[in-house]
Amino acid sequence: MRPAGLAAIGAAMKVRVHVTLKKGVLDPQGKAIHHALEGLGFAGVNGVRAGKLIELDVAGGTSDAELEEMCKRLLANIVIENYRVERVEEAA
Amino acid sequence: MKSAVIVFPGSNCDRDMACALELVTGARPAMVWHRDSELPYGLDLIVVPGGFSYGDYLRSGAMAALSPVMRAVKEAADHGVALLGVCNGFQVLAEARLLPGALMRNAGIRFVCRDVALRVENSQSAFTARYEAGEEIVLPVAHHDGNYQADTETLDRLEGEGRVVFRYASEVNGSARGIAGILNEAGNVLGMMPHPERAVEAAHGLADGRRLFEGLLEAVGQPA
Numbered sequence: 001m002r003p004a005g006l007a008a009i010g011a012a013m014k015v016r017v018h019v020t021l022k023k024g025v026l027d028p029q030g031k032a033i034h035h036a037l038e039g040l041g042f043a044g045v046n047g048v049r050a051g052k053l054i055e056l057d058v059a060g061g062t063s064d065a066e067l068e069e070m071c072k073r074l075l076a077n078i079v080i081e082n083y084r085v086e087r088v089e090e091a092a
Numbered sequence: 093m094k095s096a097v098i099v100f101p102g103s104n105c106d107r108d109m110a111c112a113l114e115l116v117t118g119a120r121p122a123m124v125w126h127r128d129s130e131l132p133y134g135l136d137l138i139v140v141p142g143g144f145s146y147g148d149y150l151r152s153g154a155m156a157a158l159s160p161v162m163r164a165v166k167e168a169a170d171h172g173v174a175l176l177g178v179c180n181g182f183q184v185l186a187e188a189r190l191l192p193g194a195l196m197r198n199a200g201i202r203f204v205c206r207d208v209a210l211r212v213e214n215s216q217s218a219f220t221a222r223y224e225a226g227e228e229i230v231l232p233v234a235h236h237d238g239n240y241q242a243d244t245e246t247l248d249r250l251e252g253e254g255r256v257v258f259r260y261a262s263e264v265n266g267s268a269r270g271i272a273g274i275l276n277e278a279g280n281v282l283g284m285m286p287h288p289e290r291a292v293e294a295a296h297g298l299a300d301g302r303r304l305f306e307g308l309l310e311a312v313g314q315p316a
Contacts, residue, residue, distance in 0.1 A: 025241060026266065028201045074158065077151055077187065079194040080241060 011060030014088040015067060019076045020051035051081075093312050095121040095137040098165065098181075100156045105142035105179065105289065112289035113139070116305035117314070126159040135173050136312045138165055142179030142234070142287060152195060152237040153183030162188055174218055174308055175281040179235055182273075182283035191276055191283045192250070193242030198235070199266020205234040207298060209261035210272050210286060214254045217275055218311035219282045222303035228261055229300035231286035238285040240267040240274075250274055258284055 021027050027049050034048040054075055058067075067085045076083040095113050099106045106123065113121045121139070122132045131138065146155035156162070162184075169175045169190060177185035185191045198204055207230050212223040223229065242250070247268055250256050258273030265285070273284030288301030 025196070026199060026239075028197045028199055028239075028266070032201050074150070074154065077154070077194050079186075079192075079243075080196060 013058055013060050013062065015056040015058055015062070016086040016088055017054040017056065017067075017071060017075050018051060018084040018086065019054065019071075020082050020084075021049060022080055022082055025080050093117045093119055093136045093309050093314055094132070094134055095119070095139065096124050096131055096135050097121045097139045097141055098124050098126065098161055099141075100126045100143070100145035100159065100184075102145045102147055103141050103143035103180070105287065108287075109139050109141045109178070109289045112292045112301070112305060113137075115292055116302055117309050124161060126156065126161050129160045129164060131161070131164045131168055135168060137174045137176065137308055138168055140165070140175070140177040140181030140184050141289075142181060145180055145184060148180075148237075151183075151187065153180060153185075153187040156180075156184045157187035157189075166190060169276075169281050172278070172280050174311070176219065176308075177281075177283040178287055178289065179233075179238075179285055182285055183237060185281065185283045190281050191274060192246050193240055193268075193274070195237050195285070196239040196241050196266075197237055198239050198264075203234075203236045204238065204265055205232075207232050208264050208272075208286065210258045211261050212257065213259050214257045214275075216254065217257060217279055217282065218308055219275075219304055220257055221307040221310060223307075230291075230298055231288060231301055232290045232298065233264060233286045235265070235285055238265040238267065240271045240285075242268060247271075253277070255279075257282065258286065 029050040030048040037045050071083040097106050097109050110121050149155055183195045209228055209230050212227045215223045215225040255275040256271050260270045260272050275282055288304040291298035291301035
């Protein structure tokens with residue numbers, strides 16, 4: 001068995017952080033996109049909310065707690081935004 | 093009065109601010125680069141100017157809030173040094189959590205660049221001592237992300253504690269309760285979207301910003 005430390009160094013990992021506006025926070029960009037879709041003739045769009053997708057390439061050993069910290073301290077502004085961390089399996 | 097203006101890559105109101113400070117206070121401010129981790133000794137005022145620090149990457153002010161100099165700025169503010177954030181400077185102070193709330197994209201989506209009427213809601217602060225409470229003044233705004241938002245509890249607290257110092261007299265950017273400028277709890281940190289430094293002399297067409305700097309000068313015992 002390989003020591004855990006080596007495994008951590010060896011395996012990189014992709015993480016997707018989804019940043020979205022909190023419910024109830026007005027989203028002018030989403031509104032503009034909505035209007036543009038209607039302008040293109042797409043009926044039946046009831047609402048649009050725009051957010052951000054941030055992809056991180058991190059060391060395999062990166063903990064959930066560290067990822068949380070990254071979100072809280074920089075990637076999202078928790079006054080107005082929510083975030084969701086998604087670990088992505090790297091295709092070999 | 094000893095003052096300093098913080099300069100980030102992408103700041104563009106730093107020199108206007110320096111000119112205004114020199115004109116009104118008679119002393120040239122120190123220009124402090126964002127990588128510096130120390131501020132000059134004995135400052136009375138620190139200004140975080142307008143512009144597009146770090147290209148507004150991620151969120152307006154988010155990157156600047158983490159730059160080395162901001163640690164020193166926070167420490168100075170904690171010790172009671174007056175700290176003024178204008179426009180992008182307000183965004184930086186909010187991102188640095190020196191002020192509550194956040195500045196979002198203008199509700200009308202467009203960049204707003206014009207003179208706006210403001211009501212001075214509190215004339216008790218060092219920043220507004222030279223204004224009358226309830227007075228209406230005119231200052232220029234130029235921003236894309238000036239839509240101030242905070243939760244209801246925070247807004248109520250700001251109002252209750254007299255920390256909303258400037259309010260738009262009419263709709264500008266969708267800000268909650270028309271908020272244009274707020275103080276921190278201690279009253280020594282002011283963030284505002286309008287530009288007082290662009291309205292300090294007759295040649296500017298507007299001079300209502302001048303009294304903000306005069307008030308600060310008076311607060312440190314120098315008659316303006």
